[in-house]
Amino acid sequence: MHIQLLLITLIVVFAAYLGASSGQEVPACESSCGNVSITFPFGSGPGCYYSPDFLVTCNRSSGEPIPFFGTGNVVISNMSTSKSEMEIMAFVARDCYNTSGQAGGIRAWLRLRDFRVSTKNKFVAIGCDTQARVSGRRGNVSDGIGCISTCRRNSLIANGSCSGVGCCEASVPEGIRSYNITLRSFNNHRNIINFNPCSYGFFVEEGKFNFSTSNLRDFRSVEKMPMLLDWAIGDLTCDVASQNTSNFLCKGNSKCDQDYAGPGYRCNCVEGYEGNPYIENDCKNINECERGNHDCEHECIDTEGSYTCSCRKGYSGDGRRDGTGCTQDQSTLIKVVVGTSAAAILLLVFVTWLYFGLKRRKLVMLREKFFKQNGGLMLQQRISGDISSNDRAKVFTIEELKKATNNYDESRIIGKGGYGTVYKGILSDNRVVAIKKSKLADQTQAQIEQFINEVVILSQINHRNVVKLIGCCLETEVPLLVYEFIPNGTxxxxxxxxxxxxxxxxxxxxxxxxxxxxxxxxxxxxxxxxxxxxxxxxxxxxxxxxxxxxxxxxxxxxxxxxxxxxxxxxxxxxxxxxxxxxxxxxxxxxxxxxxxxxxxxxxxxxxxxxxxxxxxxxxxxxxxxxxxxxxxxxxxxxxxxxxxxxxxxxxxxxxxxxxxxxxxxxxxxxxxxxxxxxxxxxxxxxxxxxxxxxxxxxxxxxxxxxxxxxxxDHFEHTNETNTNVNSSTFDSMNQHSILAISSGR
The missing domain is CATH 1.10.510.10 (Transferase(Phosphotransferase) domain 1)
Structure with a gap:
């Protein structure tokens, strides 16, 4: 029975390998898992990936989908076909000691085939009594790197420095396909266990870890660090692999990267094209003219894989800034001078007209600006369907509230709070109100939402013991709220x-x-x-x-x-x-x-x-x-x-x-x-x-x-201090759990 299952599994994997080797996307293949895009040669199902090494397993058991590398438990955080890179969350090795000198640790290792540890990573070790070593293989050759970190209580440990005091690092040699991190202690951390009981070792992408002295005590909660892997297709070079055209992936507007020394080969879109170079005909023309990625002085004309430049009438040349450019004819120059003079006169007339026109419209435009700035559109959207016409809060004008507060005279101030100042005002119908003027500050989005939040909430409340919202004004630089006036203070x-x-x-x-x-x-x-x-x-x-x-x-x-x-x-x-x-x-x-x-x-x-x-x-x-x-x-x-x-x-x-x-x-x-x-x-x-x-x-x-x-209501009162209290008024919410990811060490 076990032999039959094994044969079936091998047949399925082999069929997936053959189906994906042509470099074509399969419509049924998943294009993403969580926030990570999945594209060939990677894939998450039969026929979707180039080889089993490019299998992506999408785990949806914990709610948010999580992509895993192969069938293991290494999480993928990003992948790039244009750079032939994949970012994973690599495990951190740990070696901890207690006061009696007994150790307990966690290993970190990884086995790769078509993938290699990128030289853009650093190997980092943290500890005050630490000897860290990486045993790896480069093809069929064993290799290793390591570093030593020591310190004492009076050692000069500097943040951001991994020079061997509290933290050390080593460069990653090219071509490592597998590794095993081991940590050792010279003295079981015995003299420093109170502030540094553990040693840690891990690979991390350069620029994504900055050592802090606090890491010597509290790094234990960090289980994974971001790490880059390089990948290539197979073990054959460009010249050898291209001879087998049926399985060679660099086709159409895709070319094999001759600068890559192997093992295996990589594909790139030819200049002027972009897309996935591992999928036939997926490298599409780049429109440099629309993107502005050109050096034309006048007009850019897009062509397949490139672009050309043209000069405007009266000029000649190749039109490029780094070439001959566009040279003006003498007759055209005279016409330009005359035209420029006429245009200057017209421009002066237009500017004069525009100045007076803008001056007349300044007040209207300023009010519209403040209305939008104070979240007027957001407020309209949030309250338009929630308040009946009889209960809708009144929108006051600037003039109404200035008159009501005697232009916000200081004698009208009745209180100041965390979000603004409150003035006493008298409306035209002799109603006494309280007008809240929010603080100006920097007019951040959070402050605008705070103001709108209060309007929306008060608009939904109708209770004799809750202060009543009468209206608001959005035409001023700071938003205003108008409440009923409560005369007896707080x-x-x-x-x-x-x-x-x-x-x-x-x-x-x-x-x-x-x-x-x-x-x-x-x-x-x-x-x-x-x-x-x-x-x-x-x-x-x-x-x-x-x-x-x-x-x-x-x-x-x-x-x-x-x-x-x-x-x-x-x-x-x-x-x-x-x-x-x-x-x-x-x-x-x-x-x-x-x-x-x-x-x-x-x-x-x-x-x-x-x-x-x-x-x-x-x-x-x-x-x-x-x-x-x-x-x-x-x-x-x-x-x-x-x-x-x-x-x-x-x-x-x-x-x-x-x-x-x-x-x-x-x-x-x-x-x-x-x-x-x-x-x-x-x-x-x-x-x-x-x-x-x-x-x-x-x-x-x-x-x-x-x-x-x-x-x-047949109310029954009790003086018992240990009264059992029911749960909250609201219904239960969804429970979110974080599944522990076991180490594939």
């Missing part, structure tokens, strides 16, 4: 500035926390597309005259696709409020907002800033200090003294426990914002039932509405 102003905390009592703080939680819950689970705010903090919670909370500043927010629970993003936010899990993994989830909101709850309880270097070291990070105090039973000592408490009410204990759950390091142990909002609503409803006088008359209807809502 929550940060009221809990951190002296004199303001007395006015914001505990019942007001609890209501603000509940309203902010409801807004975030809406963003996470009730909006048409879930939204993660990503910068929840008291500075971004505004208060109106009745202390109603309004969540604001969506410049850093992200829309979350419905089929994902997390997003891989660059970490963004404010220190002291950043989710530690997000900071470590770069994976943004709705639980990141929950952590930030937990810090806001602690600030409402303590009236202390989230991060302050003026406090003792153990108190600098408010969240950590609060959790520590809660565990030690010292809650009363960290509460805001302005609350004037003789003892800690049950409502504050419940909120403190809720804050502790929000601040847990693992996101899956935190509650969702919907659960946080419901729990705060339950605490507030319980407090109203026990102490109905805590609510002012202006909020009685709201309290009754909240109580009825809680009763309708």
């Amino acid at each position: 929550l940060s102003d009221h809990i951190h500035e002296k004199g303001n905390t007395l006015a914001i009592t505990w019942d007001i703080r609890l209501r603000i926390a509940t309203e902010a939680a409801e807004a975030l819950s809406y963003l996470h689970s009730a909006a048409s597309v879930p939204i993660i705010h990503r910068d929840v903090k008291p500075m971004n919670i505004l208060l109106d005259d009745d202390y109603v909370a309004k969540v604001a500043d969506f410049g850093a927010s992200r829309l979350v696709p419905m089929d994902q629970i997390e997003l891989a993003t660059i970490v963004q936010g404010t220190l002291g409020y950043l989710d530690p899990e997000y900071l470590q993994t770069n994976q943004l989830t709705d639980k990141s907002d929950v952590y930030s909101f937990g810090v806001v709850l602690v600030e409402l309880l303590t009236a202390k800033k989230a991060l302050s270097f003026d406090r003792p070291e153990e108190e600098r990070n408010l969240a950590m200090y609060f959790i520590s105090s809660l565990k030690q039973g010292r809650l009363f000592h960290v509460l805001d003294q302005q609350l004037q408490l003789n003892e800690v009410p049950n409502e504050i204990i419940q909120v403190s426990r809720l804050a502790e759950r929000c601040l847990r390091v693992r996101g899956d142990e935190r509650p969702t914002m919907k659960e946080v909002a419901m729990e705060l609503g339950g605490i507030m409803a319980s407090m109203i039932q026990k102490h109905p006088w805590v609510q002012s008359s202006s909020n009685e209807d709201e309290a009754e509405h909240l109580l009825s809502k809680l009763n309708d």
Whole structure:
């Protein structure tokens, strides 16, 4: 049975060899694998490659297709038929020692037939107690190269230098078809194991590795390095191989490279042609005239494999800059002078007309420029199909907003944030608004997208506790947003500035926390597309005259696709409020907002800033200090003294426990914002039932509405600190795994 399978395999391989030897592309052959183009003599299926040495195996088991060299596990990163080169990811040899001097290592070797190690590579060894050697074969002759690298703790090791101190290198001789890298230690790294326990050896393409002193400790994670291989067809020279015309690949506009000394032969497209020289009739004519690759003074005329030049009327010559060029006739010169004078007069008249015309159009053109520069076209595309005509944000003109802000007078400034300045404005219909003017900076693409992101997100939000977007203006050099005006400042102003905390009592703080939680819950689970705010903090919670909370500043927010629970993003936010899990993994989830909101709850309880270097070291990070105090039973000592408490009410204990759950390091142990909002609503409803006088008359209807809502929903509240929290509001996302590539050593 095994003999039959072997015969079948040999027949298939032989048939593939014969089918591909003609140098013709087969329509069924794959042209690419991942980011690597596959073209003859390479191929990935029967009849697609010249010989088994040119087989490319495309592995699609791990998601993104990965091309492998032959049937082994050497990854191909690039290949070129014009240069007869292929770049692979070659394995790094490793020899490591522990404190007892015991070694453990990984070998690196490669066996080639029609391929050779390119002289464009360098052999590099890293280590402080290292003797590296490469045993190779050049045809039937054994050969070898190597180098020695030593150093001590006080050695002068220089970055970028591989002179033998910490790193050494050797040039690659021509024609190596196979190699085996071996590493040895003079003293088992015994005296230097604390900072250099390992030796490494590898081939790498010149210019793609720059030694750093840090490599002596942390190079262990590097398993492969880019390395170039040269290749040729067979073992016969051009003259011998061309005698067998049926198997000779250099045909049509392809010629055999006589400068290549072998073994084997290489094909090149003849001058004036380009393409794959190993495929008959694939070398196509280059149109030098269209590409500008010519030296014609006047007109270029393309010909097959070349081009010619012609002179304009009144001139003669070969038309080439490196030849006789184009010489002007005397009679033609007089005509040129007269024509030039007339043209100069006409040009003067035209320029004068153009100047005044451009001056009249300058304002219109400038506004169009700023509209495009500020992402107007991008904004139109993103919101055109998402907002109904009744809810569409108004587009204001420059004049309207200048008039509303008294030409952006400094006395109208009501706040400055990370992304711009906010002015108080009065529109023509007497509406009071807040106008956000983004910072100018360098007008980068990231800043434009940040601005458009905020417009799109706010356009999709309709909630009483989220600041309302009224419109925008794109005609100015910096983009502008127009919001509803929230008159009572930020929550940060009221809990951190002296004199303001007395006015914001505990019942007001609890209501603000509940309203902010409801807004975030809406963003996470009730909006048409879930939204993660990503910068929840008291500075971004505004208060109106009745202390109603309004969540604001969506410049850093992200829309979350419905089929994902997390997003891989660059970490963004404010220190002291950043989710530690997000900071470590770069994976943004709705639980990141929950952590930030937990810090806001602690600030409402303590009236202390989230991060302050003026406090003792153990108190600098408010969240950590609060959790520590809660565990030690010292809650009363960290509460805001302005609350004037003789003892800690049950409502504050419940909120403190809720804050502790929000601040847990693992996101899956935190509650969702919907659960946080419901729990705060339950605490507030319980407090109203026990102490109905805590609510002012202006909020009685709201309290009754909240109580009825809680009763309708059959809300059940628990004070258990170890509450099991359900997964995020969003659906599960696709899991991406990285398959380990085993060494073919």
